[in-house]
Amino acid sequence: MSTGLSLVDAGLTMEDPGVLGELEVRFIQPYQATKAYTCPGCNREIPPGLGHMVVVPVEAPDLRRHWHRGCWMGRRT
Ligand SMILES: [Zn+2]
Numbered sequence: 001m002s003t004g005l006s007l008v009d010a011g012l013t014m015e016d017p018g019v020l021g022e023l024e025v026r027f028i029q030p031y032q033a034t035k036a037y038t039c040p041g042c043n044r045e046i047p048p049g050l051g052h053m054v055v056v057p058v059e060a061p062d063l064r065r066h067w068h069r070g071c072w073m074g075r076r077t
Contacts, residue, residue: 022058027051028066041071 030051037046053072056064
């Protein structure tokens with residue numbers, strides 16, 4: 001898996017991930033979380049060291065987003 005994470009991860013929001021088609025959802029273990037991200041569900045930071053979800057559009061992996069697990073599970077669809 002690439003570790004070339006970019007500023008795109010932290011800066012953009014995604015109102016409705018469903019518009020991007022099929023999504024691959026993975027759980028990032030705390031030890032894998034080495035950067036801070038902004039959760040598009042609540043617009044708050046996901047600090048390094050916190051386990052969370054990463055949501056990757058299959059056809060647009062550059063648009064992946066990092067979510068708090070609770071925000072992802074509780075999002076509106
Ligand atoms: Zn959140």
